[in-house]
Amino acid sequence: MSVPIPAVKLSEQDEKKASKGPASKMSRIDRRAAAGKKALTSPWATVTAIVIAVLWTTPTLGLLITSFRPEQDIRSSGWWTTITRPWFNFDNYESALFGSSTQLSTFFVNSIVITLPAVVIPITLALLASYAFAWIEFRGKNILFIAVFALQVVPIQVTLIPLLSQYVDWGLNGTFWAVWLSHSIFALPLAIFLLHNFMKEIPRSLIEAARMDGAGHVKIFFQVLMPLLVPAIASFGIFQFLWVWNDLLVSLTFAGGGRDVAPLTVRVAEMAGSRGGDWHILSAGAFISMIVPMIVFLALQRYFVRGLLAGSVKG
């Protein structure tokens, strides 16, 4: 059976060629690109892709239009009526941006400060752990691995009280440290599970060859594996970023105490008002908080669009 191989970066040029290269000088990639296009020239394939894309985008588009409409219009007519009778205003965005005694930028900074370490730390730890699971032989390896991945199911809610008591003892409650630590812990089982999958698909021959050259585990990890894992790290990084960025529960519990550590989601949640009646403002807030994740996705996308490792197949 063949096993897929992630990925070495191609140069910028190769990628351009992949989409635009002249047919006369077909490299392997070009031919593959052409084949891909051929597959889509089937009208059914095109139609299916467009239908899915439209289905997936329409609800969000509806909310986007809604976020520009006044509250009474929202309640009394559908958002699609604005096509015939355009009526937009920025009131919801104004309330979302300036409706708090604390500046929105404070929350933005907090979100960023929370998110970056909460992405970097678990990914690093998980990379090391999944390397051990994939390429170091030790007793009880499989059972340990299964135990770790099964722990994904522990609901975060059951961990809140034990963790918070511990942080209170350590004097860490209400600080960024508690939030980073908690996010890292919660991310580990899934991160190890996903990265292990990528890790073990790297051809054994590559590792063996490095070992022949006398490289130890640390050297193999950094020099052989890391470059090959860039797409995997990028894709998991995006999701971890999203989960932390959109998290409300963890920061409410461990960062609780005031505006110094509260992330954007805490502010967005309170836009709904004390009794939850102001969700028209919340619709604007949802889009404001979406901006950063979208930028991150677009920025990281190029790392997993490329990624072809020539040749090495093993059975």
Place this chain on the structure above:
Amino acid sequence: MRIATRRSSAVLAGGAALALALTACAPSSNDTDDDGDMTTAAAEVPEIDCSVYDEFGDLDGTTVSVYTSIVEPEQEDQELSYDPFEECTGVTVQYEGSREFEAQLLVRLQAGNAPDIAYVPQPGLLSTIVNDTGAAVPAPDATAANVDEYFSESWKGYGTVDGTFYAAPLGANIKSYVWYSPSAFEEAGYEVPTTWDEMIELSDQIVADGKIPWCAGIASGDATGWPATDWVEDVVLRVAGPDAYDQWTTHEIPFNDPQIVESLDEVANILKNEDYVNAGFGGVDSIAATEWDGAGAPILDGNCSMHRAANFYQNQWPEGTEVAEDGDVYAFYLPSMTEGEKPILGGGEFVVAFDDRPEVQAFQTYLSSADWANVKAAVTTRGGWVSANTGLDSELLATDFDRLSADLLADPEAEFRFDGSDLMPGSVGAGTFWSEMVAFFASDKSSQEVADAIEASWPTS
């Protein structure tokens, strides 16, 4: 940090003070026209008597943390109302509001991370906190003295657990209101009903005029059902009377007592009458799925005539709606069934402390004083706030509607009762009572079946 934000709001307050002093003092107000307008949300903060807090010693430089369910925009007025106290004593009040307050408070208490003070919106939660966590601290004497002076016996009772007084009342709300459109009523020649029978007659007349009189909605995310429990409680107060109501909420009489079933039937006479409901939303079952915060909206476009909802529904009307006796919408008192009785259903928050440091006790005492109530009234320029504090000068309130509510709360004829579902055990008051009311409308479960099912779920211990 906190101090910086407080300063900026104080500057805001200064700038707008002159204009707002006029609004705050003028008896004829133009109501909620400026509802939601952030720049005017500040007012002149009245002076208070600082000497009261001398007995707590030198508090300068200390901090009191407050955890509540009140978030923006109301949070701003709350914080503003602490300014006089902070100036008197040098205490910094660190405020945190969260919509996840109820779950989070219990987590924090159990993990040993209690705030100094929390505003608990349900007496039932207060007794859970006292009995289950043991973290609450009884109120100091000075606070108790304030409550004795300014609040009625029943309000003090709701802040008392097993004979110990813990929590002074803070804000209050009134649920016995029916919202309507004064202009639509005038146009159609309808009179505001003053008895239950008149209200039913009016409903029939509206039906005869080819319209649907009532609109209702009880959907509210994970708390779906609560608006219906308010309906039932209001009717129990009117059918069975306040004494039976007390027995009902404390389970001295069972939930399926004939008087309660009769009350449910009375609710059904209106809300499960296909001729009466559900204006603008569909049939009886649509009540279960309609969001409570938009349920009154058809009044504005003329599809609906009456919507029973609390005074805080005032803030749910879209921006620009005029809430006034001669405006777009206003509310009348849900009439009683017996001459001479005037029961009021309502709710409120209670200030419970988890520490007995002097600055915490001083702040508790401030919050229970008439001074605080008046300061809060003056700074709440967009309206929508009242208190059961009898020292409150209702002239300071922002709107006529708030004054109506304050007058009702202060009316010696009126009998105030706290929202029953907040007094019942959580598994009923925030559990089966909600879900059975959903079934009452969604799957047409009968009054008797609903009452039996809730009774069966009442915790045995």
Place this chain on the structure above:
Amino acid sequence: MDWLLHADTTTEKLLVMVVAILLFVAVMSIILFAVDRPKSPPRWIVTVGFLGPALLLILFGLVYPGLRTIYSSFFDRNGQNFVGFDNYAKAFGQDQFQQVLTNTALWVILVPLVSTFLGLLYAVLVDRTRFEKLAKVLIFLPMAISMVGAGIIWKFVYEFRPAQQNIPQVGLLNQILVWLGLDPQQFLLNQPLNTFFLIAVMIWIQTGFAMTILSAAIKAIPDDIVEAARLDGLSGVGMFRSITVPSIRPALVVVVTTIAMGTLKVFDIVRTMTGGNYGTSVVANEFYTQSFRQNEQGFGAALAVVLFVFVIPIVMYNVRQLRITEEIR
């Protein structure tokens, strides 16, 4: 050093962040350096160096709380009196619990399968086309929206207004029904279909996840294989079935497993859209309600343990897959 714990200004916060990352990097470097120091280190030292930090955190933050949950599921609401299996008996004795279990099973089966299928289909269809980047962003979009946002979006889609004169539909789905000349429906109220409408929301969110991971896997399929298959005359559906799917099989297993795990835990959608009413509740929602709304700790813990039980089939499936790949290697 107070600012390390209580950073006030933006600069201080960013500084703390940098300090935290550097501190972490330093600690990890020391560990790895120490592990690699001897010429040929004993294997257990290397294993501990690589695995130790992650396992320590997992023990502290997940295993201990998990065991505590199992323990307290045998106690009453305050965790004071031992009640044996009463909480479990209570859970399974409830009238609607059968339905809650059925619903949970529906969620765990449908969400992973449908979103993986759609994600895979879409990833294959847009692979190497000119609009690939844009097309992927569109499907990814729902992932970037918080659960609260998703709840609002879909409430709008399902919103119901009666079929009466002068009352326009506000929900898109009902408007489409009306345009087609049909009667509007109470999508969230009518059992048993309402559960499927809630499941659709989760599928909408998770397809982006499946698409992203699977797309990366598809791009990693070695060209030789594709070439060889093409020479054999394969294309379109044939290529998809005999080359693409087998090649990304491990990735498929990972995606299905991950989504299934996430689906088991999700309660936000149910909680914000129906509150678990109208026969739509799932185990996670019941767990949340009991533990945090009713403060029934023992009972809530028992429901969490039921959740753990649901995961056993998923674990078994992964054990089998793990064996298969081990054999291949």
